[in-house]
Ligand SMILES: O=C(O)C1=C[C@@H](OP(=O)(O)O)[C@@H](O)[C@H](O)C1
């Protein structure tokens with residue numbers, strides 16, 4: 318087993334960090350560009366396992382995606398079959414590609430990592446069936462499955478329960494402009510998580526020329542052409558979490574460069590959450606800085622809008638001067654791993670006190686000791702472990718390379734942050 322000894326913060330930090338592009342924006346740009354009337358260029362695209370898998374999926378469907386060393390260039394084409402798609406462990410790939418592949422004539426098969434085979438897919442497969450696409454699966458609504466399209470999708474009205482993942486909605490909306498009737502998608506069930514990611518989907522569709530109307534739990538996308546052109550990808554603000562949290566935990570300051578002034582990325586909530594935990598946030602219109610003293614406060618926070626932040630914030634909370642509760646995140650049991658169980662197990666293993674709630678986590682800080690921190694093939698468990706390791710000596714992070722799902726440069730960026 319490969320492990321990485323998470324470094325302690327040697328002194329208060331004073332670092333400036335440049336982060337690679339957003340996974341969620343890169344993958345949406347790829348899907349939209351694939352269906353456009355003319356070629357597109359993606360500036361600042363993220364190169365990581367999840368976006369490389371998305372690019373490979375599009376190529377498998379006959380769409381051109383080329384990395385020219387600086388930008389990614391997409392040559393759109395109607396998707397072709399037969400094809401097979403490796404989803405890896407990417408929620409984006411498994412939920413965004415099937416609605417596009419349904420437009421091909423012939424079979425397209427989907428599979429992924431063993432852990433991907435338990436991530437919720439059922440409502441999306443049911444929706445595709447309701448829209449006239451033939452889907453063969455085990456009957457359990459999970460990977461692996463095979464779609465067989467006729468070269469066109471009728472589209473129309475469909476109702477799903479998207480409480481398991483906002484991506485079930487985003488995936489259907491992103492290809493709906495190419496369906497004969499577009500889509501009128503309705504959600505029925507417990508709330509859909511990750512509202513900012515839905516907003517990102519709607520905004521990017523509109524920017525590509527689609528007509529989208531929304532009302533609570535209803536999305537209408539009209540059929541029509543999509544524009545190609547230039548996509549400028551913002552830095553990944555979910556991946557900013559551990560760097561900005563580092564200033565809170567270790568004291569000093571960390572600046573993330575090129576923070577967008579207005580964004581649909583859920584990581585923007587760090588600006589409100591970190592001050593409640595002891596940080597001080599300033600924004601000069603371009604760069605975002607968090608300053609801290611090393612003294613951390615516990616909080617109660619509903620993270621349903623920003624579930625990707627849960628793991629790093631849980632580590633900050635484990636170092637706080639009082640308890641924390643994070644709620645609204647029952648569905649992260651179906652992320653890369655059961656994240657609530659993983660967090661409780663790892664915090665407990667290191668001498669801490671954490672408990673699962675029906676929809677989240679309660680953390681009661683206690684002195685922690687070193688040990689192996691298991692990461693469950695989950696990139697955000699690596700980032701969380703590194704955050705904890707700033708303050709707790711002897712944290713050995715299992716399989717650090719798994720961070721390559723969204724941030725292959727993580728270990729270098731982290732070391733560099735500590736050495737500045
Ligand atoms: O649309 C997206 O790009 C994402 C939506 C969210 O999924 P969930 O709604 O399943 O949390 C988020 O957690 C995931 O990392 C990316």
Ligand SMILES: C=C(OP(=O)(O)O)C(=O)O
Pocket residue numbers: 406407408409625652653697723
């Ligand atoms: C949940 C995540 O990813 P995805 O659903 O895109 O695999 C994540 O990046 O935290």
